[in-house]
Every structure is written in C-alpha cells, then in structure tokens.
Amino acid sequence: MLSPAILIPAILNGLMSGAVYALVALGLTLIYGVLHIINFAHGALLTAAMFAAFFANRWLGLDPYVAAFLLTPLFFALGYALQRFVIGPAAHGEDRNILLVTLGLAVVIENALLYVFRADTRILDLPYGFDTIQVGPAFIALPRAIAFVAVIAVALALWLIMRFSDTGKAIRAVAREKLGAELAGIDVAHVYAMTFGLGTACLAVAACLLIPSYYVNPSAGNAFVLIAFTIVVLGGMGSVAGALIGGLFVGVVESLSGLWLGESLGQIGIFLIFILALLLRPSGLFGERA
C-alpha cells in the first residue's frame, strides 16, 4: 500500500479532486465570510450550474471550458438576484431564518430541476474526456488536470479582486464591520448581493470544470456540499487562500484515507480531521479568531 507507485498517484488524485472541492468551498466561504450565513442552497445551485453546463454543450454546442465564460456572468446575476430579491428580504436579517430560506430554496431548485429535466443521469461524451497525461507513475485525467490549473487561476483572480478592487474592499469592509461600512456610505444590500453573486459564479466555473468527467442529475451537486463545508471551516471562514489550501488538503486526506481504510470508511478521515481542527484551532488555518 505504501509503494510510491500507488502513493504518488493517490496524492496527485487527491490534489485534483481537492481543487474542485476548493472551488465549491470558495463560493461558500465568501458567502459565509461576508453574510455570515450557511448557504444550504449551495449544492442545489451547483446542480443547476451543472445542468446549465450540460445543456450549453447539448443545445449550443459549447465546450464546457468555453461555456464557463458565458455561464459565470449568468450565474453571478442569478446569485445576485437571489440574495437581493429573495433571501435578503425574506430573512429579515435573522440568521436562522436565512437558514430556512436557503433550505427552502434548495428544495425548490432541486425539485424544479427534477420536474423539468426528470431524473435521468446525463453525462457528456467529449473527445478529450478519456485523455490522460502522464506525471511520473501516474496517469492523470486531462479534464482533472485542466480543472486543477483553472481553480488556481480562479482563486488567484478572486484574491486579487478581494484585495485590490473597490468591490473587494467594500466586501471586506462589510464583512468586518457592517455598521461602520453602512455609515461610510456603502450599500450593504448591494454588497451582500455581489458576494452571493460571486459565490454562485464560483459554482458556475466549478460546474464547467466538473462536467467533462462527472455526471449530472437533480441531486448531483449535493455530493459536494458537506465536503465544501468542511473545507470552509478548515480554511477559515471568509478566507480565499484558506479555501484553496484547505481544499487541496482535504482532497489529499480523502484520497489517502480512502486508500488505507477503503472508500466507505475512508470518508471518515475528512470528518475526523475536521473535528480535530475545530476542537484544536477553531478559526481554521487562515481565519480570524472565532
């Protein structure tokens, strides 16, 4: 089990998987870091984005990597609208109401997809879907390698936006001190909506990166939610770097514990690390003290 021939590919696999998890977690951590809400609708939104990526190929003939450029702004707008016109108003600012609203939204989105598209599992058969790159003893699937690179690029872009753009500064201001930001003239509702939009846009990219090697059906996105939550906490809520590094870390942990304990029991590795991290260092790798 410990031979490099298995260990190295397993670690690389873990990094590839972790990259996608990181992107999903990125969206979640932004939303949490700023709005302080746990977005229960994240999985359903990912599913919606995956359907969009699928049909962009089916109906418009767009390769998913190209479709990403179309879907990202689209889903940004969707996320913005959801927060501005549904979640924000419905929740009246109460945390647990936001929980319920996002839960309700999740149910609506998932079942609307079921009603419209039915339950069939759909997979794209792309010409490069089965290609591999050789890295040492490992054969890495091409779509996963592309996803890895893309995620790092997106994380970097997001970090730059948050650090240096006016929007990013406004978002960070609201995250840190909402009242002060409001007094300084920042439109908090708008910032909240922008953040939610950014988070949803991350899902659109994640969907396009996933679809060449994964399937889509009305509950496909749910498989990524729990692990995204884990990463958000591990990396520190609100931290872009934390989400990326946390994601890669979790991916490798999942991979190695799957190797040792089997795929079923191996899932426990993620949660045990998560619990340990929370008990020992609750603010996460990069987060602020809780």
Add this chain to the structure above:
Amino acid sequence: MSRFPISRRRFLHTTALGAAAMSAPAVLRAQGAPVKVGILHPVSGALSYSGQQGRIGAQLAIDEINGAGGIKALGGAKIEPMLGDAQSTPEGGNAEVEKMNAAGVAAIVGGYASAICLAASQTAARYDLPYVVDVGVVDSIVTRGLKNTFRFGPGFGVIAKTALENLVTINDQAGKPAKTAMIVHEDSAFGAGLAKLLNAQLPDKGFQVLETISHPTPTRDFNNVALKIKAQSPDLVIPANYYNEYVLLARTLLQQKIRPKGIYSVLGGAASSYKFVKEFPEAAQFIMDCNHWFDPKNPKALELKKKVEAKGEFYTYEVYMNYSGVLLLADALERAGSADRARIIAALESSTFAGHVMPYGPTKFVNGQNQGAAPVNTQVLDKDIQVILPAKFASAKAVFPIPG
C-alpha cells in the same frame, strides 16, 4: 396531473384530511366497477430515475390490460391505478400504503428499493393487502413470514448463487484463465449484502478474492479505486453498484487503461443498461453482468421493448419487472374472480402465471418467493446487450477473456 378545482374523489383519496372523512370500510364492488391497484415507486428523491422507470412499466401493463377489455372475470372491470410517490424513503412508502389502503385498493405493486419494500409490505400486511414486490432484492423481504408479500423477481441469495455458477461455467469454457478477483461494491443493503455472499462463496469455486472495496453512494471519484485495481491486477473485477457509480468506475478503468481479463458485474448498475451502452460503447464493450433481464425469446418482451423505445425511454429492468408484476396481479384477479384481498392472496399463492416477459417460467410462490426467478448473464457485444447464459435464452456466446 392537477386539475383545479380538485376533484372530490382525489381529495378524499389522496390526503390524510380526506381519509379522515372517509373512514368507512371498503364497500363491496359491483361487477364492472374498476379495480383500484396501488402503484408505488420512489419517483422523487435519490432513486427517482428507477422509480420513474418502474412507473412506466406498470402503467404500460395497465393500459394494455384495460385496452384488451379489462379483467374479464369481473365483467370487464378496468384497472384503475393509484400512483404513489414513496419519495425514496421508507416513511414515504409507508404513508402511501396507508392512503392506498384507505382508498380501498385491491393490491399494491412496486416499492423498488429494499428498505421501502420492507416498510411498505409490512404496513400492507396489517390490512392483509396483497403486495407484489417489483425489484427489492434483500432476502429478508420474504423471510418475515408475511402472507401478503409476493416477490416476483429473485432475491440476492439466488442472484449470488447463479452469478457464481455462471462465472464458473464461463471460466471453465475459456480454459480457466481467471483465478483472482476484486469486488467493488456500494455500501448499502444490496451491495454490502451481495459482497458478503460473494466473499463467502468465491473461494469455494476456486477464486481468490484479492480485495473487497466498498464505496458510498454517491462516490465522486474512482481514481483511487482504479489505482488499487491496477496495483493488484486481478483477473476479474466484480462490481455491484448503482448506475452513476458504475458508469464512473467503467470510464475510469478505461481511462487508466486497466484491462482485466473480465469485468463480471453482479447487479451492476449500468452493466446491462441500454443507456450506458448507447452513451459509452467503448467503456461498455465486453462487460458482463448477472442481472434482471427479460426473456429475449419472448415476442411480447420484444414488442414491449419497441413500445418503450418509441416513447424515447430506455428499456431498463425496472420497466419490464413492473410490467410483469402488474400482469401477474391481473392474472390473479382473473383467477380470484373478485377484488377481495384474501382471494387475491390465495390466487397469488397458487399462481402459475406464464404470461410475463421474464425468463422465469410459470410462477410458483413458496413463502412469497417466486421459485423460478433468477437472473441472467448478459454481455455487451458490438454495441448491444446479448444474453450469454443460461443457454436456453442465450443469443450469443460469451467473449472471455477480454481480447487484446
């Protein structure tokens, strides 16, 4: 579909509220009045695809029976389906059974998932309501001593046994090239149960199980599983899981250029699925499966296949097993000559129905299990699924080991 305002009958029959107003016992049916039959499937939730396919099969059978004049012994009474959504949970299935009972159904067909079948058939047993299980394979479904439960298809004890016997046959015929195996199974009732049986019985048949890999449903990625398979190089890979995971596994094996001597699935989720073969012929080629399958020599089965494909659907096992289940029930109704539940149960107990489309021969129920029920071995050859065993239903010879 919904109508507004809601019809009074629908209100009374499908809500707890209505049922409260309607607690009167079932009234004796006048001849010619329709016979209500509950059709229960998980059409929403995680199992929705299978549930929807099952419903299609059941509905086709009902349309066919009604089109041919209904139940003759009841004066041409039509079968009126009462569709129930088990919502992929046992509680959901349970609640639907209660409603169906209150609405006065003569019997229930369906369930699909073992957990749902267990709960639903048990509830039905309280009312001595006949319950025909469509798929649910766990053995405990028929070992609880419930008089009302009848399983038309095989349980996994029979499936594991048949799968192993056929494996030995195929291996022997090819000159015994396969000695080692790795089992990859999903970790809930059917996968875990099957793996246990296989693990116990494979060594007796001369196969060494190198490793048994259990995985959750859903599993996001099979690259590590593929790694383990590659590292240990088993002659056979034996998957037992649901559609999505099976497809991911098969694609990953193809991508990683892992070519065992054979991929021999037992209840493989996609291994004998027309959908999989159509969408990924390369990954599906040469895959063998021991699974539910229709009788390829039965013209009725082929006719049904055409009908289903004309609707744009895939001819999956849920379709024809439910189709057969409903036909079985209709036959019981004919022989009972009444919609009385006890009579239907008696009719099912003594049933020797052969008008179904499965390769089981005439039905014979012992303790609720149809004795003739057995899976069949298929292999994907040239973008089509052929039956390779048993010989009397075979349409092709097994290609084993995988060439190249």
Add this chain to the structure above:
Amino acid sequence: MKAQAKSLLPILVALALLAAVPLVTTSNVVLNFLVFALLIALVGQGWNLLGGYGGQHSFGHAAFFGTGAYVTAILQVRYGVNAWPAFALGIFAGAAVGAVIGALAFRSGLRGSYFALVTLAFAEVLRIVASVAPITGAGVGTLVKLDLRWQALQFQSRVPFYLIILALVAVSLVLVRVVERTRFGAWLVAVRENEDAARALGVDTTLVKIGAMMLSAAITAAGGCFYAQYYLFIDAGIAYGPWISIEALLAPIVGGVGTVFGPLLGALVVKSLGEATKLLAGDAPGLDLVIYGSVLVLVVAFAPRGIAGLLADLRRWGRRAPAGALAEADHA
C-alpha cells in the same frame, strides 16, 4: 403551585385534543400521518431545548436520533433484550452521546456556526461508521423482527403507537415547560442571550450547555427509539442521515424557537404542508416539493418568529395591547 398548574394548562388542553383523535376517526391514514408528525415534533423539541432556548444551533441531531434507534434495535436483534428496556437504554445511550459531543464541543469553546458544523461532522462520522460496522449490519441495516405483541412494543393497531408517541411528546412539552421555570432554564436563556455576560455573572456556561445537550439528546433519542419500533427497519442513512438533522431544526424554526409549543406547531404545519402540496401537484415528480419549498420560504418571510410568533402577534392585535419589550417576552 397554582402558577405551575396554570402554566401546564395549555399543554394539557393540547394533549387532550390530540388524545381524542382516535375517538373521532379510525382512519389509519390520519393516525399514521399524526404519528410521523408527532415523531418529528418530539425530535424537534429536543433540538429546540438546545437551539431555541440555549441558542446553540445543532446541525447534527441525527447523532442522537440514530443512536437511540440503533441501540434499541441492536439490543433486541442481537442480544435478545426486551423492547421496553431496550427503548430506555436507547434514550440513555443518546444522552451519553450528547454528553460526549457536548463536552468535546463546548469545552473547546465552539460557538455559532462552528458548533453547528462540528455537530454535523459528528453525525457524519457516526453515519459512516454505522455503514461499515458489522454490529449495525453495516450496509444491510438492521431489521427488527415483526412481533405484534405489546411485550415487544409492537402493536397490530396504530392507536397504541399513536398514544405512545403522544405521551412522549407530552413528556417533552412538560419537561421544557419545567426547565423554563427552573434556574437551569434561566441560565440556559442567559447563555443564549449573552454568554460572556452570563459567565461574568458566575454561571458555569459550559456545564449548562452540556447539560442542555444531554437533555436535548435524550429527547431526540427517544424519537429514534420510537422510529425503530414503528418502522422496524433502519440503516446508516435512515438513522444518522442529514434528513433527520434537517427535520429536527425545521419544525422548531417554523413553529417558533424557544417556545414550548413551537416544535409541535411547526411539525404539524410542515407535515400538513407536505400533504397539501402533494395534493395540489398531482403525480408529477418534484412539483409538489417545488411548491413545498416555495411555501417554506414564504412562511419564513411572513412569520419571521415562526408560527408561535405569529400567533402571539395576532393575540396582541386582538387585545390591542401596546407592542413593546414586555410583550416580546410573551411566550405562547
């Protein structure tokens, strides 16, 4: 003493009304529906104690539900223990798990969302272990043998089941009402409102939270034990799955957190909503749940303090009393 009796009056009235249901209808559809709704009310009341009164929102109450269910089932199936003591042991086991998780989480000072997510993680760990451990039957699950005698806590008729779950709900209502009036309850609310201030005043906040968790766990575990007896089949996904953690918090939030009747109201409303949407949507898969989710969002939008809060508001308008800080403290 009179005040105590008076405060129990609404509970007694509600119980009397519910207990009378089997006299009014023999419909098993109704009884089954109510049994499930009451089960959710029980599980939700457990959550409510910790989350509504204590302000500690757990996302992993499945850990207690599942423990109750598995302990009850395994004791009967593998060790031949009688159903009644097995039920009691299930509740204790649930409380024990609550103590462990509570001690770990609260000793580390976890609050808010961190606490919520760690409870989720614990529930998932239990689920994964249960799905592979031989004692639970692993993936195959555990099937309690059908034995329709009262000695085995199973009944031919739905009515005894209904009365039992009703009794359990009653106990939970009284328990919460009693807690409300004890010092422990005051400490709990103090922790919710401002934990640091409470600690500064000398309240042992960690102990209070752990105690609340244990009690909360016991109540929810009772729900799990009942599930095992009623449905007779459990597996890892049913016992420890996210579905029950979500049900546990949905009912109290919709019904009104931090109130005695919140979970009961919420459970009845939510489950009735589910039935109503099934009716409206017909047989199309998914449509009923679309309507359900939408109504849920609307309910939150228009009743931000839950149904109990709505009722309190209506009563206030009815009395034309001035709204204000005092009225805010008015519980249903």
